[in-house]
Ligand SMILES: Nc1ncnc2c1ncn2[C@@H]1O[C@H](COP(=O)(O)OP(=O)(O)OP(=O)(O)O)[C@@H](O)[C@H]1O
């Protein structure tokens with residue numbers, strides 16, 4: 497069913513040909529050929545038209561004329577930026593309740609509490625903060641004007657950028673009568689406009705500082721928490737600062753802490769059951785009956801084993817759908833999920849491995865080759881070193897000393913790419929270090945072989 501696909505390297509295969517399982521509808525065929533005719537009529541004269549041009553026209557047309565998507569009904573439900581409605585937010589009632597309580601004052605025109613939210617990646621911190629803040633705006637008392645803005649501190653990570661973005665996003669020039677330029681003002685000038693905007697438009701604002709630990713310093717938090725006290729504005733400001741580093745709150749400057757007086761909320765990872773429910777609530781992203789039974793539980797199980805990350809669960813499901821589409825399949829199967837996961841892992845790992853030095857890559861490759869050729873998973877450093885020497889000789893790369901090689905293995909362990917543990921060899925004496933790849937050896941091997949410097953490596957080196 498799935499052969500005949502021509503999946504290219506980045507997975508962007510476009511082959512949904514007639515011979516495939518999905519019969520292309522008559523109308524689609526017709527419109528495709530009509531388009532081809534029109535394109536031929538109007539473009540370059542026939543005698544100048546190369547076959548390459550035609551090929552390009554056909555590829556584009558094949559994609560654009562695909563009106564029927566047999567897999568997805570509403571793919572946007574699986575986009576990370578999508579904010580699900582309340583009835584689709586799963587397993588976060590307690591967090592929603594607590595955050596709403598901290599912000600309750602805002603609805604009545606009083607100061608909301610400042611809140612620091614921390615928790616691992618994909619635990620719903622951004623989602624719940626946006627949801628509760630927008631609910632505060634919707635439920636404001638009649639005479640209370642509430643504003644809410646979301647700032648991604650990984651993008652606006654300096655005080656000036658943050659003050660500029662906040663001032664501009666809160667401002668409504670029709671009401672205030674002034675515009676705020678994106679660039680060119682001093683930090684102090686942006687703050688001045690921010691205070692003026694807040695003063696003239698709002699009684700209360702809620703500001704979400706997402707990825708707050710990415711800010712270069714604590715100055716923004718300091719200014720926001722002291723705005724009232726310093727007489728800058730009468731508008732009440734509540735800050736929700738989000739971080740996935742638990743230690744971030746502890747490291748905050750004492751002065752900031754004392755003026756912020758934050759309440760702390762921590763979000764725990766989801767378990768497989770919750771992840772499954774999150775995905776079940778989005779199954780209408782797919783056409784009816786397209787998802788095979790085991791698909792959602794498998795996505796949830798994978799994401800649960802990867803630290804209960806809901807983003808990962810959704811990503812895997814979306815990728816599985818894409819793979820099914822690319823392979824002309826009628827259904828999304830468990831195999832598609834497995835392949836989607838491998839692809840996601842590979843992408844993440846590729847990024848990590850691509851950044852390490854060549855010597856470290858050779859060391860990692862040595863461990864991958866040993867793992868591929870053995871039932872074992874763990875290997876003593878000496879054995880890995882011999883394999884590493886073979887690789888270096890084979891591709892004409894300098895060989896580092898065994899001592900330096902041990903350091904490289906430790907660095908790889910620090911990056912979470914390799915696991916190493918000490919083992920006592922018993923009466924024969926000595927302690928040896930056993931090394932194991934954290935990721936599948938096939939994946940590591942493939943990624944490193946993609947590096948041109950390892951292209952010349954003889955295959956089956958480990959048998960030599
Ligand atoms: N309880 C939930 N119900 C439904 N969807 C959820 C839930 N929690 C998270 N999601 C979805 O999972 C994805 C990740 O969630 P979110 O961005 O809120 O995580 P986060 O904790 O902010 O992660 P990070 O620390 O990486 O920023 C989003 O697409 C979000 O819609």
Ligand SMILES: [Mg+2]
Nearest residue numbers: 621622623706
């Ligand atoms: Mg987030």
